Amino acid sequence: MIESIFQYEFLQNAFASGLIIGFIAPLLGVFIVVRRLSLIADALSHVTLAGIAGSLYLSQSIGALALLNPLYLGIVASVTGSLFIERLRRLYKHYEELAIPIIMSAGLGFGAIFISLAEGFSSDLFSYLFGSVSAVSRQDLWIIIGIALIVIIFLSLFFKELFVLSFDEEYAKASGLPAKWIHVLFMIVTALVIAGSMRIVGILLVSSLMTLPVAAAMRISKSFKQAILLSVIFGELSVVIGLVSAFYLDLAPGGTIVVTSIIILLLTIFSKKIGSKGAVSG
Amino acid sequence: MGTPLINLHNISYQYEQTKALTDINLTIAEGDFLAIIGPNGSGKSTLLKIILGLLKPTKGEVLLFGKPVTQFKDKERIGYVSQKSNSFNTGFPATVTEVVRSGLVKKTGLFHRYPANVDKLVKQALKSVGMDEFSMKNIGDLSGGQQQRVFIARALISNPNILILDEPTVGVDSKNVKSFYNMLSHLNREHNITIVLVTHDVDAVSKSISHVACLNQRIHFHGFKNDMDQMSDEQLEAWYGHAVRKVDHQSEVKS
Numbered sequence: 001m002i003e004s005i006f007q008y009e010f011l012q013n014a015f016a017s018g019l020i021i022g023f024i025a026p027l028l029g030v031f032i033v034v035r036r037l038s039l040i041a042d043a044l045s046h047v048t049l050a051g052i053a054g055s056l057y058l059s060q061s062i063g064a065l066a067l068l069n070p071l072y073l074g075i076v077a078s079v080t081g082s083l084f085i086e087r088l089r090r091l092y093k094h095y096e097e098l099a100i101p102i103i104m105s106a107g108l109g110f111g112a113i114f115i116s117l118a119e120g121f122s123s124d125l126f127s128y129l130f131g132s133v134s135a136v137s138r139q140d141l142w143i144i145i146g147i148a149l150i151v152i153i154f155l156s157l158f159f160k161e162l163f164v165l166s167f168d169e170e171y172a173k174a175s176g177l178p179a180k181w182i183h184v185l186f187m188i189v190t191a192l193v194i195a196g197s198m199r200i201v202g203i204l205l206v207s208s209l210m211t212l213p214v215a216a217a218m219r220i221s222k223s224f225k226q227a228i229l230l231s232v233i234f235g236e237l238s239v240v241i242g243l244v245s246a247f248y249l250d251l252a253p254g255g256t257i258v259v260t261s262i263i264i265l266l267l268t269i270f271s272k273k274i275g276s277k278g279a280v281s282g
Numbered sequence: 283m284g285t286p287l288i289n290l291h292n293i294s295y296q297y298e299q300t301k302a303l304t305d306i307n308l309t310i311a312e313g314d315f316l317a318i319i320g321p322n323g324s325g326k327s328t329l330l331k332i333i334l335g336l337l338k339p340t341k342g343e344v345l346l347f348g349k350p351v352t353q354f355k356d357k358e359r360i361g362y363v364s365q366k367s368n369s370f371n372t373g374f375p376a377t378v379t380e381v382v383r384s385g386l387v388k389k390t391g392l393f394h395r396y397p398a399n400v401d402k403l404v405k406q407a408l409k410s411v412g413m414d415e416f417s418m419k420n421i422g423d424l425s426g427g428q429q430q431r432v433f434i435a436r437a438l439i440s441n442p443n444i445l446i447l448d449e450p451t452v453g454v455d456s457k458n459v460k461s462f463y464n465m466l467s468h469l470n471r472e473h474n475i476t477i478v479l480v481t482h483d484v485d486a487v488s489k490s491i492s493h494v495a496c497l498n499q500r501i502h503f504h505g506f507k508n509d510m511d512q513m514s515d516e517q518l519e520a521w522y523g524h525a526v527r528k529v530d531h532q533s534e535v536k537s
Contacts, residue, residue: 034374157393164384167374170364171436174334175388176357218375222420227375 013136014200014243014253017144021197021209022239024151026217026231028193029210031186033218034166040187041207043100044081044194046107049203051077051195052128053114060118070128071143071195078191081107086187131202131254133246140199147196154189158182163224200239202254212261213238216268234264284312286348287444287476288333293342295328302328304500306342310493312443315470315477317487317507320497320521326480327365329497330448333478334362347443358389361437361475363430365448372422378432379404379417385436407435410473411465426453427462438469445469447479451486459483463490496521 032041055073058065081103088099115125127135155162161182164172173179197206217230242257249256286309293306302325310316318326331337333344335351344351347359382404383396390396397403408414411431416424421432430450437445445466451459467490469475481487494510496503502521503513513521 034371036371160384160387160390160396161392163376163380164387167376167381167384168364170336171362172387173336174357174360174362174364176335176355177387178392218373221375222418223377224375224380 009138010134010136011247013138013141014133017136017141018200018239018243018253018257019236020144020148021193021200022236023232024148024193025197025201025206025209026213026235027155027228028151028190029214029235030217030224030228030231031162031166032190032210033214037190038207038211039097039100040082040085041190041194041210043085043104043107044078044191045198045203045206046104046111047081048074048078048107048191048195048198048206049128050107050110050114051075052198052203053111053118053125056125057114057118069137069139069143070124071140071199074128074198075143075192075195077107078195079188082187082191083184086184127202127252128198129202129204129254130252131198131200131205131246131257133243133253136199144196144199147192151189151193154185158185162186200243200253201257202252205254205258208258208261209235209238212258212265216261216265219265219268219272234261238264284314284476286311287346288478289343289345289348290329290333291343291345293329293332293339293344295325295332295337296340297328301499303332303339306497306501308495308501308504310444310476310478312476313470313474314493315467315491316479316493316495317484317491318478318480318495318497319482319484324498326497327448330446330478330480334360334446358440359443361385361434361440361442361445363433363437363445363447363450365452365480374422376421377417378408378413378419378421378424381421381432382407382417382435382439385439389440403439404435407439408432410438410469411435425455425458427451427455427458430454430462431465434465434469438475442475444476444478447477449480449482451481451483459486463487466490 032038051074052070054077055068055070059068059070085099085103088102089096092098124135161172161177164175164177165179165182169179193210194206197209201209213234214227214231216234217227221227221230238257238261241260243253245251246253246256288308288310290306290308293303294301295303306329318329320326328337332339333351335344335354346354347356383400385407386396386400386403404417405414408417411434413428413431413435416428416432421429424432434445451462454462463486466477466479470477470490479487488507491507493505494503494507495501496510496513498521502517503510
């Protein structure tokens with residue numbers, strides 16, 4: 001495959017995007033998991049589906065938009081969804097989790113309408129749902145690089161504030177941190193990563209790349225720093241193994257990446273069990 | 283009396299239809315060790331949140347170091363240990379050092395890294411609460427009492443003038459409560475940190491504190507702990523919300 005990567009542009013795009021996504025999705029995912037926002041990532045991925053489906057429909061029906069990259073509308077939908085989730089969480093103060101099914105249903109509802117209007121599934125839409133090795137364009141890669149830069153800048157600027165917010169929100173507010181604004185920015189960045197990841201992992205599986213490597217890392221990490229490092233390593237391993245097997249077995253990369261993540265998760269669970277049994281018997 | 287650090291003027295607070303606090307006037311001076319005590323639902327935690335600026339009073343004014351709480355920016359001068367710290371996610375993958383270091387977040391400021399001597403500051407803060415041997419432990423692996431000490435170290439690392447604690451001994455086993463309050467007493471006397479805490483543990487805390495505020499929607503008593511004996515039966519009844527009888531059992535409050 002190494003020779004093929006240098007030979008074919010679509011493989012270069014897929015591999016480069018995969019490596020970037022394998023880095024930023026678990027990196028942000030650590031904060032998503034410890035802040036118990038995993039389901040919000042799922043809701044946002046469904047909203048992204050509405051944006052993608054809407055874009056595919058518009059490009060079919062309006063000639064001038066035929067060349068519009070669906071990723072743009074996907075990003076707009078995802079970011080709008082994240083802002084709506086925040087609004088709804090404030091509106092239903094005592095039932096914050098209600099925001100998730102509301103936004104998820106809205107995303108799926110609009111998605112279904114646009115898919116029907118576009119007269120069913122096209123192979124392009126299938127690749128958005130489950131990812132594709134061949135569908136990542138050079139333009140997609142540039143968008144993903146842009147999103148990665150935003151994530152890295154955001155985390156460099158707000159890492160310590162995000163740690164405090166994740167660990168103890170009330171303490172963060174009492175310390176005078178602008179908790180609300182940092183959270184809104186965090187949601188927007190999450191929405192961007194979800195939209196950016198879907199080309200590789202697919203809309204339906206994108207949240208798993210933000211949560212499964214983190215779930216595996218948390219089983220064996222002793223510190224927050226270690227949890228981040230291991231999450232990124234597991235994320236990259238899942239993407240590389242997943243992409244290679246998807247290419248050779250002609251499968252959707254979303255599936256192979258997620259199954260690899262699951263295998264890593266199971267290995268960490270068993271290794272910890274074996275480790276603790278060894279400690280007891282030793 | 284030392285310099286007033288916290289002034290509450292005619293504070294009232296209402297949760298939708300329910301009155302939580304009415305006309306609270308309270309001054310907390312430098313060096314005080316004040317326990318705010320009262321029955322469940324008496325407004326103790328609400329009062330702390332108003333002092334910290336987490337809740338806006340429906341009436342009245344809070345002054346911190348002479349400035350209105352809304353204009354007070356030096357939040358690092360106030361260390362806070364929330365009630366919630368007792369029920370934080372024990373699965374959170376963080377070491378004691380990482381938790382204590384996060385207490386510098388406000389002092390360091392947005393867009394800045396922690397100072398170069400952060401490790402030394404963490405060590406000092408942990409030492410002051412007797413937890414320096416636990417720096418690399420996972421926070422979830424510690425007992426309730428040890429976790430509370432770590433949260434106090436997190437509050438102390440920014441070198442605050444005031445330490446505010448909301449029910450700090452919830453989840454701490456009874457044999458460790460005494461040493462916990464001894465540690466607070468040491469911080470108050472030796473490091474001149476003004477301490478305000480909310481508690482149900484009147485007996486356990488009584489040896490350490492200098493002042494008491496009896497709260498049940500209103501302040502029914504505020505003064506030196508030894509003067510609490512002077513509360514009349516009517517005052518006690520109004521404070522508890524039902525008839526009570528004073529029993530002298532040579533408790534720490536009287537000593």
